[in-house]
Amino acid sequence: MPLRVREEVREALAERRAVVALETSVVAQGLPPGPNLEAARACEAAARSAGAVPATVAVIDGEIVVGLEPAELERLAEKNPAHLKIGSRDLAVAVCERKTGGTTVSATCEIAARAGIRFFATGGIGGVHRGLAERLDVSQDLWALSRFPVAVVCAGAKSVLDLEATLELLESLAVPVIGIGTGELPSFYSARSGLQLDHSVPGAVEAARVCQTRFALGQGGLVLALPPPSESALGFREVEAWLATALDEARRASVVGKAVTPFLLARLGEKSGGRTLRANVALLEHNARFAAEVAVASATMDGDVAEVPARGEAPRP
Ligand code: PSU
Ligand code: MN
Numbered sequence: 001m002p003l004r005v006r007e008e009v010r011e012a013l014a015e016r017r018a019v020v021a022l023e024t025s026v027v028a029q030g031l032p033p034g035p036n037l038e039a040a041r042a043c044e045a046a047a048r049s050a051g052a053v054p055a056t057v058a059v060i061d062g063e064i065v066v067g068l069e070p071a072e073l074e075r076l077a078e079k080n081p082a083h084l085k086i087g088s089r090d091l092a093v094a095v096c097e098r099k100t101g102g103t104t105v106s107a108t109c110e111i112a113a114r115a116g117i118r119f120f121a122t123g124g125i126g127g128v129h130r131g132l133a134e135r136l137d138v139s140q141d142l143w144a145l146s147r148f149p150v151a152v153v154c155a156g157a158k159s160v161l162d163l164e165a166t167l168e169l170l171e172s173l174a175v176p177v178i179g180i181g182t183g184e185l186p187s188f189y190s191a192r193s194g195l196q197l198d199h200s201v202p203g204a205v206e207a208a209r210v211c212q213t214r215f216a217l218g219q220g221g222l223v224l225a226l227p228p229p230s231e232s233a234l235g236f237r238e239v240e241a242w243l244a245t246a247l248d249e250a251r252r253a254s255v256v257g258k259a260v261t262p263f264l265l266a267r268l269g270e271k272s273g274g275r276t277l278r279a280n281v282a283l284l285e286h287n288a289r290f291a292a293e294v295a296v297a298s299a300t301m302d303g304d305v306a307e308v309p310a311r312g313e314a315p316r317p
Contacts, residue, residue, distance in 0.1 A: 002095075005115055006067025009055045013116050018052035018295035020288060021066070021112035021120040021150070027076050028058075028083045028102030029262040030123070031280065032269070037077035039281040043121065043288035050292030055117055057108045059086055062098030066115045076102055085258050087140050105152060106144035109221060113148035118215060118298065120150050121291035123284045124158040124188040125223065127166030129260060130247065137260065138169065145221040146173035151211040153224045153291040155283045156186040156193065159239050160247070160264040163193050170223065177223040178210060180290065189279045190236040191227035204290060208297035226290050228283040234275060242271040 005013075012019050022043050027036045044054040056068040058076055065072065076083060084101030086094050088110050094101060103111065105125050112120050126139025145152060157166045163185060170177055177185065179200035187193035201207050207224050214222055227233070246267035255263045268276040 002064065003111065003115055004063050004065045006055065006065075006069070008053055009067040009115075009117075012053040016299055018292060018299045019055050019117050019119070020047040020052045020291045020295050021108055021115075021117045022047070022054055022056040022288065023105055023108040023120070023122050024056060024058040024068070024073075024076055024102035025085050025104040026102070026123055026284065027073070028079075029085045030265055031277070032266070033077060033079045035277055035281050036079075037074065039284045040073055040077065042281065042285040046285045046289040047121070047292040050289050051296045052119075052292035054288070055112070055115070057103050057111050059084075059091070059094045059099060059101050059103065061100055062095050064091070064095065064111055066111060066117070076100070085262070087258070088144055089140060104139075105141040106139070109141075109144040109148040109150045109152065112150050118150055118211065119153070119291050119295040121153045121284070121288040123280055123287065124154050124156060125152060126261065127157040127161040127163070128169055130160070130162045132162060132165060135256070137257070142166070142169055142173055142175070145170070145175045145223065147220050149215050149219070150221045151207075151224055151291075151294065152221060153226055153287045153294065155188045155228045155287060156225045157188065158261065158265075159187040159189060159193075159236075160243060160261065160268075163187060163195055167195060167197075175220065175222060176210075176214070177225055178207060180207060180224055180226045182225070182227050186225055186227040187236060187239070188283070189228065189234040189239050189276055191230070191233055192236045194236075197225065204293035205297045208294045208301060211294065212298055212301060224290070224294065226287055228279060229286045232275075232279045232282040234272070234279055239268070239272075239276070242268050242276075246271065
């Protein structure tokens with residue numbers, strides 16, 4: 001896959017220093033103009049301040065870019081309707097047709113893995129949408145997580161989803177969901193969801209050890225679920241109430257497919273008087289900082305984690 005990797009990112013990878021991938025569907029689709037650019041810049045700065053090199057991923061005029069130039073990020077943030085939402089399945093066509101767009105979690109995981117980046121920060125992963133019985137809508141993010149060896153730091157899955165079904169499907173796909181300092185799945189805007197996790201670790205160093213071990217096992221990715229910062233987090237019930245009416249509006253407006261997530265996020269922003277927006281920007285930055293901490297911890301323990309023998313192979317003495 002032809003990738004254009006920014007020099008700073010290439011050097012960091014060659015020297016085994018910490019690198020954190022960042023997605024851009026949140027810039028091109030997820031957040032309105034203004035907060036989108038502000039959030040993307042804040043994420044890059046947060047990763048840097050924690051000692052990692054940020055690598056913001058997107059497709060620009062058909063070129064897959066790992067580490068956007070500032071002008072490219074500004075262009076993506078402009079909200080041009082021609083800018084696509086690019087998941088894994090859209091990549092080949094976007095490249096052939098020389099399109100420009102933001103990459104979702106699925107495409108960003110795939111591109112990061114190809115570039116040799118193991119840590120990635122986003123707001124919330126996609127998952128199983130509500131109303132599964134009436135309409136099947138499951139994000140390709142979940143399959144990407146099972147396939148590509150990348151640790152995704154997020155505040156859980158977006159609360160617009162069926163979180164219980166999302167956790168079940170992640171289990172079916174053998175993707176571990178590790179709570180960071182919590183035994184409960186966060187629900188994006190809120191630290192709570194009422195859903196218990198099987199695994200949790202206290203902080204970045206322990207998370208890095210689990211990531212390294214999973215990668216050494218030759219398995220796929222994992223979810224590091226970090227509760228949103230308490231200053232801007234919202235109440236679970238409060239969000240549920242806004243969401244109920246937003247879901248109803250989506251149904252009445254016949255919004256389906258990849259337009260669902262951006263539609264719901266925009267409606268929540270209106271209903272909450274901008275509070276969901278502020279929470280979203282704050283948790284994005286928080287996640288980028290933590291992803292950088294895990295990447296830094298991981299870089300210092302490189303080679304430290306015992307190599308796991310392949311199936312059938314005797315362990316080395
Ligand atoms: N979380 C946000 N805003 C977003 C997304 C997640 O707060 O815009 C994006 C991510 O890029 C995620 C995608 O991968 O939505 C999932 O979309 P879908 O459900 O169509 O797969
Ligand atoms: Mn979908």
